Amino acid sequence: MKNALKIFVLVLAAAIIVLQFFRIDQTNPVVNAAETIDAAVEVPPDIQIILGRSCNDCHSNTTIYPWYTNVQPTGWYVKNHIDDGRRHLNFSTFNTYPLSKKQKKLSEMCEEVRTSEMPLPAYLWIHRDAQMQPGEAEALCSWTDQAIAALEKSAAKE
Ligand code: HEC
Incomplete structure (x- = not known):
């Protein structure tokens, strides 16, 4: 019995070591300024702060990869959210x-x-500062309303 346990632990340790060879690709795609949201609509500074702090890591090509993404399988889990986002x-x-x-x-x-589905709850476990502050959802929504109207207007002009 004791030997079986030893073998199990050794195999598990070996498996975890092997996993580490399968690293995630952390290269961010190149950003072209003409393709960004800032080129499409005006993003005021307070909204830039919210998006940069709470959304960018999964919804932009300027992701900052935390150290633990170098450890598998955590890296795969995070990468999956980034690709999907x-x-x-x-x-x-x-x-x-x-x-x-x-x-x-x-x-x-x-x-x-508004429904607190974003930022993704798993992200907030570690990025506590990404939590939306009181009033920020309202600020974001009044900006999105304005931006939608502004896009409508500029499309009508063309
Ligand atoms: C940890 C990664 C992560 C963060 C941070 C994050 N998102 Fe997401 N987001 C996702 C993933 C993954 C999906 C797709 C799956 C889903 O809808 O749950 C998604 C989906 C969305 C969608 C849905 C789009 C659609 O096609 O239905 C919107 C809108 C969105 N996110 C907005 C935001 C905003 C705004 C923030 C910041 C306040 C944010 N997200 C932060 C990972 C993230």
Whole structure:
């Protein structure tokens, strides 16, 4: 019995070591200023702060990878959120979306924050400062409303 346990622990340790060879790709795609959300709509400083602090790591190509993403399987877990987050909404490529998609994503941003579905709860376990502060959801929503209207207006002009 004792030997079986020893073998089990050794195999487990070996497996964990092997996992470490499968590192995640931490290179961020290149950001083209003309493709960013800032090129599409005006993003005032208070909103920049919210997005930068609470959303950018999963919804932009300027992700900062924490040290524990060098440890597997945690890195895979985080990378999965980043890939999925970018697929759904990427501030770095926002201006490449068609008008209707831009407006839809803006309105979803308000919705997700208002219902506390974003920032992703798992992110807040570690990034405590990413928690939305009182009044920030309202500020974000009034900005998204304005941005949606501004996009509508500039599209009508064209
Ligand atoms: C830890 C990573 C992470 C953070 C931080 C994060 N998101 Fe997300 N977000 C995701 C993932 C993953 C999805 C896709 C799966 C889902 O909808 O739950 C998503 C989906 C969304 C969607 C839905 C888009 C759609 O197509 O339905 C919106 C809008 C969104 N996030 C906005 C935000 C905003 C605004 C913030 C900051 C306040 C934020 N997210 C922070 C990971 C994140």
